[in-house]
Amino acid sequence: MQMKALLGKWKAALQNYWQRQRRLRKSWRQQRYVALDLETSGLEPKSDQVLAMGWVVIEPPVLDYQQAQYFVTQAQPDLKQSPVVHGLVRRDFLDATPPQQALEQLATVLNGAVLVCHHVQFDWQFLQRLAKQHQVKLQPLAKFDTLTFEAARLRQQQHHIARGSLTLVACRQRFGLPMYEAHHAYSDAVACGELFLAQAYQYAGSSEASLQELLAKAK
Amino acid sequence: MQPDFAELNRFLLDCPPFDQLNADQRQWIAGQIKAAYINEHNVDELFANYSPALYIVRSGGFDLLAPDGQLIERLESHDLFGYPSLLTGRAIVNQLEVVEDGIIYIVAAADFDHLRQTSRAFEHYFIRAHEQRFLTESSFSQPQPHPKTYPERAALSSASYPQRAALAGEVVQRAAVCLCSTATIQEAAQAMRAEKVSSIMVVDDGRLVGILTDRDLRNRVVAQGLNYDIHINAVMTQAPATIGAKQSLVDALALMTQENIHHLPVVEEDGKPIGMLTNTDMMREQKSEPVMLISALNKVGDREALVAEAAHIPEYMHSFAARVNDAAAVGRLLASLTDTMTRKLIDFYEQEHGVAPASYVWLAFGSQGREDQTLSSDQDNGLLLANDLNQAQLDWFAGLGEFVCEGLADCGVPKCPGNIMASNPECRRTRAGWLERFQSWTESPTPKALMYCQIFFDSRNVRGNKRLYQAYREDVAKLGRSDFFLGNLARLQSNVQVPLGLFNRFRGTESGKDSDWVDIKRYGIALINDIVRLYSLHEGLTEPRTLTRLQLLESCKLLNRKDNQALAEAWQFLTQLRLQHQLAVWGTAQPKNALDPDELSTLKRRQLKSAFRIVKDCQQGVGLKFGRIG
Numbered sequence: 001m002q003m004k005a006l007l008g009k010w011k012a013a014l015q016n017y018w019q020r021q022r023r024l025r026k027s028w029r030q031q032r033y034v035a036l037d038l039e040t041s042g043l044e045p046k047s048d049q050v051l052a053m054g055w056v057v058i059e060p061p062v063l064d065y066q067q068a069q070y071f072v073t074q075a076q077p078d079l080k081q082s083p084v085v086h087g088l089v090r091r092d093f094l095d096a097t098p099p100q101q102a103l104e105q106l107a108t109v110l111n112g113a114v115l116v117c118h119h120v121q122f123d124w125q126f127l128q129r130l131a132k133q134h135q136v137k138l139q140p141l142a143k144f145d146t147l148t149f150e151a152a153r154l155r156q157q158q159h160h161i162a163r164g165s166l167t168l169v170a171c172r173q174r175f176g177l178p179m180y181e182a183h184h185a186y187s188d189a190v191a192c193g194e195l196f197l198a199q200a201y202q203y204a205g206s207s208e209a210s211l212q213e214l215l216a217k218a219k
Numbered sequence: 220m221q222p223d224f225a226e227l228n229r230f231l232l233d234c235p236p237f238d239q240l241n242a243d244q245r246q247w248i249a250g251q252i253k254a255a256y257i258n259e260h261n262v263d264e265l266f267a268n269y270s271p272a273l274y275i276v277r278s279g280g281f282d283l284l285a286p287d288g289q290l291i292e293r294l295e296s297h298d299l300f301g302y303p304s305l306l307t308g309r310a311i312v313n314q315l316e317v318v319e320d321g322i323i324y325i326v327a328a329a330d331f332d333h334l335r336q337t338s339r340a341f342e343h344y345f346i347r348a349h350e351q352r353f354l355t356e357s358s359f360s361q362p363q364p365h366p367k368t369y370p371e372r373a374a375l376s377s378a379s380y381p382q383r384a385a386l387a388g389e390v391v392q393r394a395a396v397c398l399c400s401t402a403t404i405q406e407a408a409q410a411m412r413a414e415k416v417s418s419i420m421v422v423d424d425g426r427l428v429g430i431l432t433d434r435d436l437r438n439r440v441v442a443q444g445l446n447y448d449i450h451i452n453a454v455m456t457q458a459p460a461t462i463g464a465k466q467s468l469v470d471a472l473a474l475m476t477q478e479n480i481h482h483l484p485v486v487e488e489d490g491k492p493i494g495m496l497t498n499t500d501m502m503r504e505q506k507s508e509p510v511m512l513i514s515a516l517n518k519v520g521d522r523e524a525l526v527a528e529a530a531h532i533p534e535y536m537h538s539f540a541a542r543v544n545d546a547a548a549v550g551r552l553l554a555s556l557t558d559t560m561t562r563k564l565i566d567f568y569e570q571e572h573g574v575a576p577a578s579y580v581w582l583a584f585g586s587q588g589r590e591d592q593t594l595s596s597d598q599d600n601g602l603l604l605a606n607d608l609n610q611a612q613l614d615w616f617a618g619l620g621e622f623v624c625e626g627l628a629d630c631g632v633p634k635c636p637g638n639i640m641a642s643n644p645e646c647r648r649t650r651a652g653w654l655e656r657f658q659s660w661t662e663s664p665t666p667k668a669l670m671y672c673q674i675f676f677d678s679r680n681v682r683g684n685k686r687l688y689q690a691y692r693e694d695v696a697k698l699g700r701s702d703f704f705l706g707n708l709a710r711l712q713s714n715v716q717v718p719l720g721l722f723n724r725f726r727g728t729e730s731g732k733d734s735d736w737v738d739i740k741r742y743g744i745a746l747i748n749d750i751v752r753l754y755s756l757h758e759g760l761t762e763p764r765t766l767t768r769l770q771l772l773e774s775c776k777l778l779n780r781k782d783n784q785a786l787a788e789a790w791q792f793l794t795q796l797r798l799q800h801q802l803a804v805w806g807t808a809q810p811k812n813a814l815d816p817d818e819l820s821t822l823k824r825r826q827l828k829s830a831f832r833i834v835k836d837c838q839q840g841v842g843l844k845f846g847r848i849g
Contacts, residue, residue, distance in 0.1 A: 060261075061256045061261045062254065063255075065249060066250060066253075068250070069220060070220055070221070070223075176279065176320065177278060178296070178322070180226050181229065186223075186224075187226045201258045
């Protein structure tokens with residue numbers, strides 16, 4: 001009996017694996033992506049909090065504002081110095097959403113989709129900690145980092161990577177994307193999503209590149 | 220939760236007609252938009268997968284091509300496309316080509332329709348844009364001139380005064396007091412006493428046939444010793460000047476000054492009288508300050524006082540123009556001020572040198588003739604003299620020309636660099652002498668001769684013998700109908716390049732550091748004047764004003780109604796834009812007629828393009844219709 005259960009579990013995992021492999025081999029253009037940005041009270045996932053999260057769903061070439069979400073998730077924030085950066089002030093936290101609720105929505109939308117962030121490790125670590133606390137499982141198909149992709153791209157062009165040249169704003173400028181004034185989890189998510197599209201089309205617009213090939217360029 | 224879409228909202232606020240939506244509508248549509256990253260690899264998917272829709276360019280550059288591959292327009296940030304298919308229900312036939320990768324916002328057809336149903340301004344905008352007639356569109360929520368080049372002055376003036384000029388019909392204080400033309404003089408006087416008015420409108424069969432004022436009773440009845448039983452049609456002013464109820468007060472004012480009258484009947488479109496506009500009404504209106512200015516000019520006793528009074532004109536016109544915000548009215552008012560100063564100067568000259576020894580006409584040419592003067596317009600004038608003058612008489616007129624032109628210059632109307640002034644013996648001619656000149660121009664049309672024609676064919680009689688002027692003007696009109704001459708004029712005009720380049724982008728007309736600036740007078744207003752003049756010459760019209768010429772050309776078969784209307788709207792838009800620009804650069808060294816298209820608001824830029832496109836189309840029409848002849 002125990003053996004049977006184990007076998008079943010194993011079988012399911014294997015099936016999952018193959019399914020995932022099959023999806024990764026499909027064209028990157030037929031995938032769903034979720035561009036996301038977090039506001040945090042600091043840079044340390046272990047001690048700092050997630051204050052707000054914003055995301056938008058992308059089905060290339062379209063970024064769909066109808067599937068856009070923004071949540072302030074922290075009712076009692078430890079603001080420290082960070083309000084200077086993201087412009088959130090006390091009253092924004094009054095109608096905060098319980099993190100559980102926001103995470104569940106995120107889990108649904110992320111399921112089978114590629115998570116896209118500018119410096120994805122940073123956001124992912126915060127997300128994972130928060131998800132664990134609230135017992136929500138986030139299972140994106142893969143993660144794509146616009147920052148790593150850009151660094152690799154510049155290195156390949158033998159560019160010296162100057163200080164500040166990998167910020168979201170600087171990367172967007174190189175692709176001729178418009179300047180955005182607001183710095184806010186949602187508008188940064190949109191900005192990151194647009195950058196992703198520009199990068200992906202530049203790399204693999206003309207070919208039927210698979211998601212796997214695209215991901216390999218951001219490693 | 221839905222984000223606040225602050226970034227997208229900011230963009231839409233600068234993208235007419237979305238600026239006309241209320242905050243809720245704008246927030247709603249922001250949440251419906253799809254943003255597509257379009258590049259050469261996926262451009263074909265846009266129309267295939269997302270149409271019909273309204274498309275808004277957020278970034279990048281795209282060429283819109285007709286099915287035959289011809290370029291229609293280069294689309295850049297803030298440009299809209301796709302709405303003709305939405306409005307007509309026809310499939311998109313044009314193609315899109317990528318010049319530079321970028322983001323295009325997609326508004327789905329259902330959402331577009333919803334906005335049209337909930338916002339009249341939104342609906343109105345697209346209907347007009349579809350008819351290519353959105354030049355008359357104006358948006359008050361637009362930050363009008365760009366803050367970078369335009370100082371607070373413009374912002375201040377538009378904030379503190381209403382934009383719309385008062386209409387003649389709104390100012391009339393009471394219903395018309397009317398009598399029929401067979402009423403007696405005594406009945407008229409009794410009616411005036413009973414109604415406490417100073418004038419009577421004489422109306423037969425619902426149509427205004429004359430007016431009778433208390434001054435007429437004094438001068439034409441009492442002073443002449445007439446019998447009070449006589450019918451009033453014997454002493455009334457027949458076929459008086461009138462003004463339409465929908466015309467602006469400034470028009471009424473210009474007319475009253477021009478005709479030197481104190482009573483002006485206001486009539487409906489069908490000629491039905493509404494009421495009388497009097498000097499007192501004008502004074503009561505705050506906007507009637509021009510009356511004071513003109514009467515101040517009229518009251519001065521000598522040249523010195525006139526010059527002193529005229530020194531107030533620029534400052535005064537500046538505040539006036541900012542207030543009424545009606546370029547055509549400002550042009551007319553300036554022309555009538557120049558007319559008034561000219562007449563005063565002639566009076567002063569006559570006081571010193573005796574009255575004119577023969578009949579003559581003081582002619583106004585160019586912008587004064589057309590009544591589209593601006594503060595930077597220079598003098599264009601001349602004298603039409605009676606035949607067979609002796610040397611002493613000729614000297615009298617030479618002195619007059621000298622005196623008036625110098626006087627006008629001192630009053631702030633700059634001398635003409637081309638020396639088209641009555642002080643120049645070349646510009647003092649008899650009727651035969653003028654005709655000889657016109658004939659030499661029309662028969663051997665060098666570019667310079669043609670340029671003169673464009674100035675001299677727009678003439679008006681400022682002071683002098685009406686019959687002499689009429690005879691002269693009719694002769695000139697006859698000469699202007701020569702096909703050979705018109706063909707040459709048309710070719711000259713087609714050589715002027717409208718500042719729209721390939722892909723419908725602005726092309727700078729200036730040199731040096733401002734090389735991407737555009738001269739809207741030379742390449743816009745003047746071109747429309749030229750085009751309209753050509754049709755007028757062909758029809759033998761003697762009217763000099765461009766808008767009135769267009770009205771008179773409404774029955775002309777050569778110029779269709781749509782082009783006629785488009786030219787009028789383009790002319791009004793461009794003169795308005797020039798006025799706003801001149802107000803903004805007032806007192807600075809910046810060019811008065813050239814401006815930087817990049818400094819204009821999105822709506823203004825679109826409208827300017829549209830105006831130039833009209834000019835370009837009509838220019839081609841002129842080339843086709845007249846250019847081949849001769």
